[in-house]
Amino acid sequence: GNLVVALPVAMLLARGVLVGSGGPVVEPDYARYMLADLHPWRSGSVIYAMVAGVLLFAAGLVSGWVDNLLLHRGVPARVEHHPMAVRAFGSSGAARLAATMERTLGVVVGNVLLGFGLGSMGTIGEILGLPLDIRHIAFASAQFGTALDVLDYRVAPGVVAVTALGVALIGLLNFLVSFGLSLAVALESRRVTFGETRELVAHLLGRLWRRPLDWFFPPREPAPEG
Template identity: 30%
Template sequence: MLYFVHTAIFVGGFLAALNYSFSFILIQLTGFTLATKQPAMTAPALAAKMHKVRDPEALEKLVDEIVHLMRSQFVAVLGNIMAVVPTMAVLALGWYFAFGSHVVDADKAHYQLHSLSILGPTPFYAAFTGILLWLSSVAAGWVDNWFVYHRLNSAISHNRRMTFVFGESGAKKIGLFFRKNISGFAGNISLGIFLGFIPAIATFLGLPIDVRHVTLSSGGLTGSMVSLGLEAFKTWEFWLAVIGILVCGFLNVLVAFSMSMFVAIRARKIKTPERELIYRALRERLRAHPLSFFYPRDRAAEVNLITKN
């Protein structure tokens, strides 16, 4: 609905931030996952396995952990696209049959395809969005630590007003609810603010900065294609946008994960020789089992064998 609301730049950014934040929280509360969003524990999980990188067995476990995390992110990207594309198509078609007009007009649809093209600034915007995804995970971790440090779970559970209104068991459930979800709330709200406000601020300042998130871009592309019709599938404009979205997903994941890994390395004070061991082990895994980044290792080995034969 925000598409039809014409407001000042900052008001539009604020509304977009609210829309994104609410949508991301809804995804969280319904048990789904937003693709490319780094969990708050990514960096700590990596740091925990970096204590003995000179030990071959420990290094192997670290590489396994990195591969597992990367694979989960790529699977989340695929799952998001598979969910968003048909959902957006149904909504766009439903809107058309209900109101006799497309959600996205033809001019906006062509602009959307052009903006997602791999030949444009999409890779740069996608990498920048990866940094924002990482920053949201930092915010999530900080708020989670703050919540635990100040024992807010206990404070909510034993608050007089809370126990008076909701009862002791109700107050305890509310405390546990926030303890379980506060990290996700912080990450989703901060990400929504980043994705909504930063383009508005950049436009106001005249900076060539925008965001490209694979899930949101997939929805935008689908809405545009419903508007343009089947003939648009035969155009290079569409296929360049598809490639742009695939690259967008890859860079969203790669940059966000790389930032988390950088934090883990700095936290463990890993020196250059040990870093080289990690990078070399990752390169060897990528060379020997490239599909393990997308399939579990046994399954990847089977696929590699089938491919060779």
């Protein structure tokens, strides 16, 4: 989803800036640097994609913690019956506000913190004197699309292919790191043993081989195994 949306939108915005202002959004030399910055083995994009995966995992933890805190403290029910909320929005409005809070507040908080983390990681690295940065599939896709448009798509096919591979690896590592850490926490919370973990991984890989589309479009009903 990030790739499908960010890439064409970045191309359109870059072209819009060129048409509207008469100049490119960045200089051609910097556009070439933007492509090189996504190279899968001549840049730090692979490592930085893993850092972004850790931040995605942390944002998920925060979202879950906020959701659990709301339910544990009964916050939605309090909002629904709070006199000020009822006076301001009416009984039905207060109920909708409480339901919206219960459904979305955790996600909003997690996404806000994720945005701060992704946006500040490079600055944190400079402050600490460490080579810290992030590569997220949405940002990488937009970077790729912007650079291509600024260079008027006059880029060697080999460069396009290698950069596209870098973007794909960034997305894959974002997913694998965040999903792997989330799965590890879930298994630990269930006290799953190492042997059981191996069986689960084997089952998941088998499902991926037999029904790969289920990973992207989960079926409404459990599919029969075999």
